[in-house]
Amino acid sequence: MNRPATHPHTGWLAGWTSLHTAWLLFAPPAVLVGLRWVLQLSTDRQPGAPALLLAPVSVPSGLLDLLWPLAVAVLVLAVGTLLLRRLRWRRATPLLGLLWVLLWLGGSAALLQRHLNEQGLFLHDVAASGQAPSPGSVLAQVLSSRIKPPSLRSMGGTELVLQVPGLQAPHRLLLDEPQAAHIKPGDTLALAFSPGRFRGLFVTDWQVSPHALPAPPVTTFSGAAAAPL
DSSP states (O other), X not given: OOOOOOOOOOGGGGGOOHHHHHHHHHHHHHHHHHHHHHHHHHHHHSSSEEOEEEEEOOOOOSHHHHHHHHHHHHHHHHHHHHHHHHHHHHHHHHHHHHHHHHHHHHHHHHXXXXXXXXXXXXXXXXXXXXXXXXXXXXXXXXXEEEEEOOOSSOOOEEEEEEEOTTOSSOEEEEEOSGGGGGOOTTXXXXXEEEEOSSSOEEEEEEEEESSOXXXXXXXXXXXXXXXXX
């Protein structure tokens, strides 16, 4: 019986060993974990608490907004399966290794970008509830309030949905101070903003307004940055 001919690796694949495979599998995740540890250590050494992200509330506008992530995942899986069948596993291995490295490097780049985006932004000391808001603050109305339990992604706290003047869509703000649990829908918050280095709005000061104040001048937001009042 004739045995099928084997095709030995040529070029740089000829010197590939199990040690190289181990480095390929574990080095990229180790880079991401190490970078996360270094960035977290740098953040912990900074005086004061980091500023709070003011994120828009995403509301699906139709069935397409709900289904497009699933459609993209099915398309990527189908294309990957087709490539594996055409290239064969042996020829596709270098491509899979490259995609593996790019995946973890992309995650590391995203971590570094987020750290640099929030660098230098800190939350001022929160004033006690009932005091007058600081000058130049923007008054936002609380639309909803709920307790968010701790998770792997956050420490939890009180999640507020706010209607901010100058911003069309409602925005979400997560407060971990104990006094934030007493905020209820209909209350008014005085917020001070600061834009991120690349994108996004961050709250650097917040206070509960004891009563509705006269409407401040119209505030316009250009992209991610808020124009000062």
